[in-house]
Amino acid sequence: MNLFPFSNTWRETILLYRFLRYRKGFGVHSPFAFSFITKVIDERCGYYCYQDIELIRRQLVHKGNKLAGKDIKHTHGELLFRTVNYFKPKTLLQIGSPAGIASLYMTAYASDLKAIVLEKDASSAETTAWSLQKYHSKARLCPGDYEQTLPAALQELGQVDFVFFQAAQKKEKNRFYFEEAMKHIQPDTVFFLEGIRANQEMRVLWKEICNRKDVILTFDLYQIGIVIFQPRFYKKNYVVYF
Template sequence: MLFQIKSYLKFLWNSKNAHGVHSPFVFDLVTKCFYDKAKYPEYAILKNYRKSLLENKNFIEVKDFGAGSKVFKSNKRAIAKIAKTAGITVKRAELLFRVVRYFKPENVLEIGTSLGLATSAISLGNISSEITTLEGCPETAGIAQLQFQKNNFNVNSVITEFERYLKSLNPEPRTLNLIYFDGNHQKEATLSYFELLLHTATNNSVWIFDDIHWSKAMEEAWEIIKKHPKVTVTIDTFQWGFVFFRKEQQKENFVIRANDSKWLNAVLGLRKLYGLID
């Protein structure tokens, strides 16, 4: 926890809002998507999806294949508590919805379904997307599949070990317009998935890595990804790391406050005080 607090303070100190961004591509993304204040009707669907999980009193046996949980001490877990503590937050689900709505990806891969909270945001963001979501735990995937059916989400849910599935993908030309990495918060696994999926990336692909500041090792993985020669633009929003492969862009790394709230701007006051503001 102490590590993440220090990382967050460092993030706040170094971060910018839209006014500190000089790339037209990133500026548009931040102002038209990240800071979009519209009240979309899909938000109500996302909240109802979450509400149904929070009201679920059942327990499931969870198989952890990744870095494990910092909250749960046992693999027998209440569905409601998973949704409350381990699932994507309301604000993040809304942001993910806006990102998908903004880029309109045709083919999406999600690594780590969990209870499907993020999957629902992706599905609602572009109802015509072909979405494949991977989950290693059968019982967790089963709950998500029931939710997808209940909400008529067109999602291909696959129960599998992630690396085995990624290795099985045909290396022939195949594009994935958006990939959401949220299945294994370990350095080696993250870098392995990154390398295994590089052949699917196009000039317009959007990759989102969750929990890039989860640990020192995950920060190291993020730094390696940023320096990869095929990566041109990255955006660190603390919770997520966005990766782009746009050849027309000069290589540049941004640290952006995705939620430009007033309390975060207190850091700007300190930067102004010490003459560090852009």
Template structure:
């Protein structure tokens, strides 16, 4: 009921491209969010999803987040996870387009699940996707499917989000092995007081063009990820928060993020919240139907 009421409020406040006066956002909406062309990558994403939907194996899921509104047990079929928890086909195509449109080379995902979002970002895009999953059993399935479909530009790590994120050394080391995906430090904008290390004795902070947060749907956790990852963004980065209207506390987290001084542009599409850090723009918030 809460989500239903939130959606009605969203519809009353939302607009399309005709209500957007920012050239950057107008271009993003018309050329990416509203792009209806059918790309070859969509077939790869579809086949990956179909493989998961046909998988009737059961696994025991260790859920570190806010829990599931669908499942009553930790024992779940892979096909049911893909159907009820994974990113929808429409959002998968949008995520794939977004990576291409923004020329994303280095992406971070929190919440791999069975890998639908990771695959969407990676399919036919020149991007290196780093993804973190807390559940060992779920991550095994994701890794299996990545290998099956030749998605070699995805690197999966297993562990609690904060523990993996705070161990920045391992991520930097792995990124340096894929130097063609490395984001130049000169492009970085460090909003975190902890500046990236520039001497040769310690690793520098990895900067991501896109950070997709689809995991723990709690206010405190969401804000913790946001604050921690501010040191990993640059001027043209985008953060995407999933299910910003999941609950009252998630809506509160979204409002807090919007007011942060480092945030310049936000787009509320109801299911996703986009955050941009473009210093050259005035602070603006948009509510767009997608």
């Protein structure tokens, strides 16, 4: 008899939130992890770019563009901006861009960045191009199939400081993207993954990522996963309320 009359996803959600231990940094002994949780994840200060970026989203919605609603939601976009602003990477790569909203959050912190945005869908690439131009972003859009554009972009960037995975597809595809990006990391590289619980395949992939020996710190924010490779830290997975 099933003693838990809920779906697996709902039951997982209940258990996850029941055992959250690191909200607002409580119980965190690592100075780096405590700083990241309190100064980035839990920070709620407004930045000038938030309103400007959301204005572009509203303009797309007003024009009847449905892709804007499929892009990163504003709370996750703000976290993306704060994360990039905290680590201050110089080379950035985004895999998947429904409308360019996340691209703007990712690149708004500075103008002297080398950023490449990949998108395989023609309509999404067109909308992303419009958003980047509207915001005067220097991020470069590379449309086309990821199997071709991803290796080429990584080769151009050399070592990547920051990679944002927004392409929620089958686990095998995402594993390919992850493994390709892993060939170009350095100790301070940061991976930011959206949709780590979008489906069962993504949940399995996220668990595999957390268990990798070359992955040192992971921050599990339920739908967002942040990966740190810096070997000077002790291996740890932080489940944080967000």
